[in-house]
Amino acid sequence: MNSREAGRRLEAVDRRLEMIYTALVVRDPGTHLSADAYEGLRKQVIASATDRLRHVAQLAEFDLALARGADADDLRALVSQWLSQAGVARVDDPELRDAFEPFHLDGSSAEVDLPGYVDTNTGRVVKQGRLRRVSTQDAAATEPAVTSPTKEAVADPAVPVSAEDGAEIKES
Numbered sequence: 001m002n003s004r005e006a007g008r009r010l011e012a013v014d015r016r017l018e019m020i021y022t023a024l025v026v027r028d029p030g031t032h033l034s035a036d037a038y039e040g041l042r043k044q045v046i047a048s049a050t051d052r053l054r055h056v057a058q059l060a061e062f063d064l065a066l067a068r069g070a071d072a073d074d075l076r077a078l079v080s081q082w083l084s085q086a087g088v089a090r091v092d093d094p095e096l097r098d099a100f101e102p103f104h105l106d107g108s109s110a111e112v113d114l115p116g117y118v119d120t121n122t123g124r125v126v127k128q129g130r131l132r133r134v135s136t137q138d139a140a141a142t143e144p145a146v147t148s149p150t151k152e153a154v155a156d157p158a159v160p161v162s163a164e165d166g167a168e169i170k171e172s
Helices: 003-027 032-067 072-086 136-142 151-155
Strands: 088-091 109-114 116-119 125-127 130-134
Touching: 032 072, 072 088
Parallel strands: none
Antiparallel strands: 088 116, 109 130, 116 125
């Protein structure tokens, strides 16, 4: 038996042992370990129900805004508020490549076609954005003046994140 075969067999034994362990925990709910497992499951069910209620409330709030004739700016502010509450930052800086679908420049520069979204608590990408290729001449002609963000803007998840902020984005 070679080491690869031994490794596969060891993994199979480990999976079977884990299944036995799970069966024992479920079979005897009177043990401390089972009680902890059931408590964890109960908390997850409650959290799911709370998240659903929050989402339904946001849908109702959006519908109410539309019914009252909200314009695009009002809706944009509402969604920005929800992103902030959820701890999600919009990424509009093409230099933060991890927030965007894989893209090769091939001697040109890039601009944001669709923004990316990052969880500010974990740094994980929630939704990858999309970049589009721009010729170097076009980029120089249309590039806006760069201003340095304030510390308050960087701390606010509703404010778009840029590479100047020093924000780290971890891959999911």
